Amino acid sequence: MKLAYWMYAGPAHIGTLRVASSFKNVHAIMHAPLGDDYFNVMRSMLERERDFTPVTASIVDRHVLARGSQEKVVDNISRKDKQERPNLIVLTPTCTSSILQEDLQNFVDRASTISDSDVILADVNHYRVNELQAADRTLEQVVRYYLDKARRQGNLNLSLTDKPSANIIGIFTLGFHNQHDCRELKRLLKDLGIEINQVIPEGGFVENLNKLPKAWFNLVPYREVGLMTAKYLEKEFGMSYISTTPMGVVDIANCIRQIEEQINRLSPILLNRKVNYEPYIDEQTRFISQAAWFSRSIDCQNLTGKKAVVFGDATHAASITKILACEMGIRVSCAGTYCKHDEEWFKEQVQNFCDEILVTDDHTEVGDMIARIEPSAIFGTQMERHIGKRLDIPCGVISSPVHIQNFTLGYRPFLGYEGTNQVADLVYNSFTLGMEDHLLEIFGGHDTKEVITKSLSTDADLTWNVESQLELNKIPGFVRGKIKRNTEKFARQNGVVKITVETMYAAKEALNA
Amino acid sequence: MSIKISETLTFECETGNYHTFCPISCVAWLYQKIEDSFFLVVGTKTCGYFLQNALGVMIFAEPRYAMAELEEGDISAQLNDYQELKRLCIQIKKDRNPSVIIWIGTCTTEIIKMDLEGMAPKLENELEIPIIVARANGLDYAFTQGEDTVLAAMAHRCPEQENFIGDKEQNEKKSIEKLFSFLPTETEKKTKQSIINSKNKIPLVLFGSLPSTVASQLSLELNRQSINVSGWLPSQRYTDLPILGNNVYVCGVNPFLSRTATTLMRRRKCKLIGAPFPIGPDGTRAWIEEICSVFGLKTQGLEEREQLIWESLRNYLNLVRGKSVFFMGDNLLEISLARFLIRCGMIVYEIGIPYMDKRYQAAELKLLQITCKKMSIPMPRIVEKPDNYNQIQRMRELQPDLAITGMAHANPLEARGINTKWSVEFTFAQIHGFTNAKDVLELVTRPLRRNNHLENLGWTDLVKER
Numbered sequence: 001m002k003l004a005y006w007m008y009a010g011p012a013h014i015g016t017l018r019v020a021s022s023f024k025n026v027h028a029i030m031h032a033p034l035g036d037d038y039f040n041v042m043r044s045m046l047e048r049e050r051d052f053t054p055v056t057a058s059i060v061d062r063h064v065l066a067r068g069s070q071e072k073v074v075d076n077i078s079r080k081d082k083q084e085r086p087n088l089i090v091l092t093p094t095c096t097s098s099i100l101q102e103d104l105q106n107f108v109d110r111a112s113t114i115s116d117s118d119v120i121l122a123d124v125n126h127y128r129v130n131e132l133q134a135a136d137r138t139l140e141q142v143v144r145y146y147l148d149k150a151r152r153q154g155n156l157n158l159s160l161t162d163k164p165s166a167n168i169i170g171i172f173t174l175g176f177h178n179q180h181d182c183r184e185l186k187r188l189l190k191d192l193g194i195e196i197n198q199v200i201p202e203g204g205f206v207e208n209l210n211k212l213p214k215a216w217f218n219l220v221p222y223r224e225v226g227l228m229t230a231k232y233l234e235k236e237f238g239m240s241y242i243s244t245t246p247m248g249v250v251d252i253a254n255c256i257r258q259i260e261e262q263i264n265r266l267s268p269i270l271l272n273r274k275v276n277y278e279p280y281i282d283e284q285t286r287f288i289s290q291a292a293w294f295s296r297s298i299d300c301q302n303l304t305g306k307k308a309v310v311f312g313d314a315t316h317a318a319s320i321t322k323i324l325a326c327e328m329g330i331r332v333s334c335a336g337t338y339c340k341h342d343e344e345w346f347k348e349q350v351q352n353f354c355d356e357i358l359v360t361d362d363h364t365e366v367g368d369m370i371a372r373i374e375p376s377a378i379f380g381t382q383m384e385r386h387i388g389k390r391l392d393i394p395c396g397v398i399s400s401p402v403h404i405q406n407f408t409l410g411y412r413p414f415l416g417y418e419g420t421n422q423v424a425d426l427v428y429n430s431f432t433l434g435m436e437d438h439l440l441e442i443f444g445g446h447d448t449k450e451v452i453t454k455s456l457s458t459d460a461d462l463t464w465n466v467e468s469q470l471e472l473n474k475i476p477g478f479v480r481g482k483i484k485r486n487t488e489k490f491a492r493q494n495g496v497v498k499i500t501v502e503t504m505y506a507a508k509e510a511l512n513a
Numbered sequence: 514m515s516i517k518i519s520e521t522l523t524f525e526c527e528t529g530n531y532h533t534f535c536p537i538s539c540v541a542w543l544y545q546k547i548e549d550s551f552f553l554v555v556g557t558k559t560c561g562y563f564l565q566n567a568l569g570v571m572i573f574a575e576p577r578y579a580m581a582e583l584e585e586g587d588i589s590a591q592l593n594d595y596q597e598l599k600r601l602c603i604q605i606k607k608d609r610n611p612s613v614i615i616w617i618g619t620c621t622t623e624i625i626k627m628d629l630e631g632m633a634p635k636l637e638n639e640l641e642i643p644i645i646v647a648r649a650n651g652l653d654y655a656f657t658q659g660e661d662t663v664l665a666a667m668a669h670r671c672p673e674q675e676n677f678i679g680d681k682e683q684n685e686k687k688s689i690e691k692l693f694s695f696l697p698t699e700t701e702k703k704t705k706q707s708i709i710n711s712k713n714k715i716p717l718v719l720f721g722s723l724p725s726t727v728a729s730q731l732s733l734e735l736n737r738q739s740i741n742v743s744g745w746l747p748s749q750r751y752t753d754l755p756i757l758g759n760n761v762y763v764c765g766v767n768p769f770l771s772r773t774a775t776t777l778m779r780r781r782k783c784k785l786i787g788a789p790f791p792i793g794p795d796g797t798r799a800w801i802e803e804i805c806s807v808f809g810l811k812t813q814g815l816e817e818r819e820q821l822i823w824e825s826l827r828n829y830l831n832l833v834r835g836k837s838v839f840f841m842g843d844n845l846l847e848i849s850l851a852r853f854l855i856r857c858g859m860i861v862y863e864i865g866i867p868y869m870d871k872r873y874q875a876a877e878l879k880l881l882q883i884t885c886k887k888m889s890i891p892m893p894r895i896v897e898k899p900d901n902y903n904q905i906q907r908m909r910e911l912q913p914d915l916a917i918t919g920m921a922h923a924n925p926l927e928a929r930g931i932n933t934k935w936s937v938e939f940t941f942a943q944i945h946g947f948t949n950a951k952d953v954l955e956l957v958t959r960p961l962r963r964n965n966h967l968e969n970l971g972w973t974d975l976v977k978e979r
Contacts, residue, residue: 001555001597002582003604006565011558033620033651035535038563040921050928050976053921056902059529061652065624076530083902095557096620099588126557127585 006363006383008338008401013094014039015134016122017055019142019225020090022172022201026142027054027086027117029076031069031097031104034059046407047173056080060096073107074114081115087206088118088142098126118206120145132224132313133341135172139201140228143209147236150210158213158237160270164263165195167215169241170226171202176316176400177414178202184416185221188246192259192277200229213237217262221245221415223315223342240265246415247319248327248423249292253281284417291420294428295328303431304329309370311358311380312399314339316414318349320379320398323423325353330427333373334358336366363387374482377430382406392481396430462488464499471501486511522882522892524869529898532921533843533867534567534937535560536649536659537617540578541568542941543663546722549750551611552578553601555629556619577609583621590625595632602640611642613670613751615663618648643751645670655867657769657844657940660722664746664773667754668781671746674716674758715808716743718755718783720773721766723945725749730946731766731791738805738812746773757781764804766791766945769845771873787873789880792846793853794822794950799880822947826857829954832961834858836914839907842866842899843919843936848874850917850939852881853953855888862911865899915960930973932960 013030017039020028030036040053058069058076077089091108104121112119123141124134150156166189171182179202186196197215198204218233218241220226230241240262246255260277268274285292294300308330310321314337321335335350336358337343343359350357358369367387370378378388378395382403388395397406398414413419464472475483483504490507491499537560540552554560561580568576581601586592602614618629633644647666649659719731719742732742744755746763757763759782765774768790777783788803789796798819805812823830838854840847842865851861871878885892896904901922908916908931916926916933923933938956943949964973 001587001592001601002580002584003601004561004580004582005576007558007561010562013559014562033535034529034655035533035537035563035651036559037532037921038535038566040532041919042566044921044924048924050925052905052925056530060620061529065652095559096624099621099624126559127588130558 008361008363008381008383010131010401011095012124012126012129012131012134013092013122015129015131015136015225016090016092016124016138018131018173018175019135019138019201020088020092020122021054022203023088023142024203024205025054025086026088026090026206027056027080027084028090028092028122029073029080030055030057030092030094031073031102032057032060032092032094033096034061036094036096043173046402046404048407054084054086060100065100069102069107073104074111077107077111077119078115081111081117086117088120089115090138090142091119091121093122093124093126095126118145118149130341132339135225136228139170139172139225140232142206143200143212143229144232146206146209147212155210156213157211160216160266161195161197161214162270163195164193164267164271164275165197165215166259167197167212167218168199169218169220169229170222170224171199172225173202174400175222175225176313176402176406177408177412180408180411180413181221181415181419183411184413184418185219185246187418188252188256188416189219191280192256193275194259194263213239215239216266217241217259219259221315222313223345224313224339245315245319247316247419248323249285249289249417249420250326251319251322252415252417252420253285256281289417289420291327291424294424299428300328303428305331306377306431307331307333307373307375309334309336309373309375309378309380309384310354310398311336311338311366311378311384313337314342314346314349316399318346319414320423321350321353324379324427328424328427331355333375334369336360336369374485377427379427379430394430396426398426462491462497462499468499468501468504471504483508522878523894524871524897525894526897527900527903529900531842531865531867531899531901531904532919534656534919535563535651536654536656536662537564537619538567538656539649539659539663540564540615540617543615543660543722543747544577546724547613547747547749547751549612549752550577550615551605551609551613552615552617553581553605554578554617554619555581555583555598555622555627556617557583557621560619560621577611579605588621588625594627595636598632599636599639602636602642602644606640606642613643613645615645615647615666617659617663618646618650620650620652623648623650623652643670655843655845657767657846658772658868660767661770661772664720664722664770665776667747668720668757668773668776671754671757671781674756674761716756716761717741717804717808718744718746718757718761718763719766720746720763720777721770722747723766724943727943727945727949730948734791734797734801734946735804738801738810738815740804740808740810746777757783759783762786762804762807764788764800765873766800767846768849768874768877771870774873787876789852789877790849791945792849793856793953794819794826794947795856795884796849796853796877796880797945797947797950799876803876818947822950826951826954829951829958830857832958833954835860836961837862837911838957839904839911839913839916840864840866841901841904841916841918841922841936842896844940846936846939846944847917848877848881848895850953851893852877852884853950854957855881855890855893856884857954858888860890861893862913863904863907864893864895865904866895866897869895869897915957917957928975930975932964934960 017028020026037057040055043049043053058073108119108121122138124137168185171178218230218239220230220241220243233239242258244255246252256277264274308324310317317337321332324330325332332354334356335354337346338361340359347357363383370387378384378393379398381399381401385395385397412422487504487507490510491503496503537554544552616629629646633646637644645666647663649662735742748754761783763777763783764786774785778785786804786807789799791797791800798815802812837860839862847864847866851864855861916931917936918933920935923935926933942952944953
């Protein structure tokens, strides 16, 4: 048992439902007690979805507990089959059904003989995987199912498209800025003269999955979901995939170069020519994206060496860390992720770009780390935003879990060249503006608020005399708390009980030395 | 599909495929109500994820609740439940020092048959802190019924009234009181005012968790009728639980408290006053009248008071009159709300409700019938364990002016041109008593008022037909 207040990644079935409901005309039936269909609320509220979420529950109640589901699940599947006529019904186990140990596969087998829809059982273990891993697994499962089916029926289409084309794998519902990223990726590929073969799962039809192998390569923008599918397609059909996240000008360039390589493997044979994307990368980086110019501009100078903390899912935390460190000259004191299953990859990615690495799914550990480091800005999830609020440190949200305000109506990609602009804005606006910072320091600040200690652990054993308090009040508001804490820390170390102006300066000197 | 509207109340039962909150959500309002409590939900990630999302921002305010998240070792009994719970509870005691820890049993603890009730007394002795067990799980209950299970469990912890306090003893007490009282006339005045409660010494305990302002508003209403409320279940603090016993009268303030009512009657031998619930001015009046009649009191100025409230609601009533409502059903407040809205002049097509206790809600159902007759409106159909899919088909046909529904359906219905109000808001808003009747209508009319503003824009239907 674990005492828990908050979690970064949800339970497994949420991942399955996210994938299932991203496809068009796919219905998920949860084998779950009343109230577990909370997913529908999230989708309807966060995504502001206009359509009914295609998820229903086959309710597990007292009777089911006593005698098993018997006909119930099968009935519910065939009822949904008649009502909505979906292409596919995904029976989704929950934590409850995984301990009931009913033979759900048997229900699925029975139901698929009587319904027109295809029926599969999502193959995820509730106690071993989280939301993201389950989503990855389910996507692979669905793709595998339809490719196997196509192979059996002999309508597998293996001939490559005439023009270069790509599948984008891993865009799905309730993903962090996924819709915007998808649009941006399509634009990027179009600029490169590459057609989009399919985007899965968002908006895709399962009956088109048999055409997946027609693409020249697969693009997996996020590490969390899609890699399994890409690896499966590589193994089965020899399709290569690119999993470099095109976030930040450096990695976009890396990603495009890999695409170039892929295309040039095939295009001399199929098109009798080679592609060269270098001029495109150069043009975009220098003149279309503002990010490269921004990091050169004097504004960004003021950010040099400022401390930041990054925390989020593996993809976003790693990319943002690299952007902050390489592209903006910001010092990343700590980079962390809650994707414990991807720890190795994450560490390898950020190793040289930050002072320390934190891999945990315990938000209190993250909070303590932030309180200890006292960065000038945090880039994290909604949880870090709240930690930042409490500690009076600004925070830019860069990763799930998110609130409704992160499902913006306006166009806000994180990927691609437009994404670099968005990220630059986000980073810049999160830090106190440079000149403002400077002026406040010169003129003693305009903040007349009382000093509030923002540290989570305060000892009241120290007293400030009148002069030192006045002196403290002269210090601009946004650094006052920090100076106060540093002084108190110094006083404690040196056994000073009463803090005077002299103590303050001594502390400052000690710190600078 | 044609929908019959009958003359008598009809009860139907559908498949139970409907959307509602899990009953563990009751910790959200109960931990705030009972200030010195700590709620420990013994369940899985699924429960935790639900709470975290349903309670939104509250989670960041260091709430007095937590998950005891079960891991694979707990499920397969490789770990000792007792030791595990003990470890967590010691930590809670150390960090928060609550007066009571309430374990919320979930589906998982039911299925693996974790003996929470058996472990609690043992651990209680060891830790010297009361531990209450409530099985608020989705296998048996819906949404607000969670509170019912907690209060039913808590009813066992209320101090026992000494049996049959004789008149003599009471008189002795009084004379002592007189001796020590500095203002004897004041005391006498007071005793005169509350004839019933002190003279016949009939204590009245109200049950149901309400925000403290609403609780004191209701107590005050009864005070005006010379009735003293001797206690509330739950009280603001666990340490102030009311005294119960076989001559204590109890009355519910919410329609979903049938288990609590049963427990109070059967186990604590209290006398239950079956009344409509104090929602809306009509309900509040009927509620007070019923209590007064049990105590043999004539109500004073109640009719005028109700009338005044209706007067003050006039602007809202103009908005709702003649409009139709469809309750999809998810929180058990539906009968009372429907009754109030009918009295406001609305037409109710269907009252979906998760569970209908016809005995506990008898007075409310009767008032619903009377109200329908009075307003000469056909009786709505009451659908227990509704099927959301069928309901949406019916709604397509009926095109109600307002659907009261959960958040899963609200946006999709709005996109199809049907006004909706989230039913959950009725659970969290202050809707009881005369004072708060306005708040109910404020909620009900909000979509109507909003859409009055948008009406002329011409885009009500916002989905593409495939």
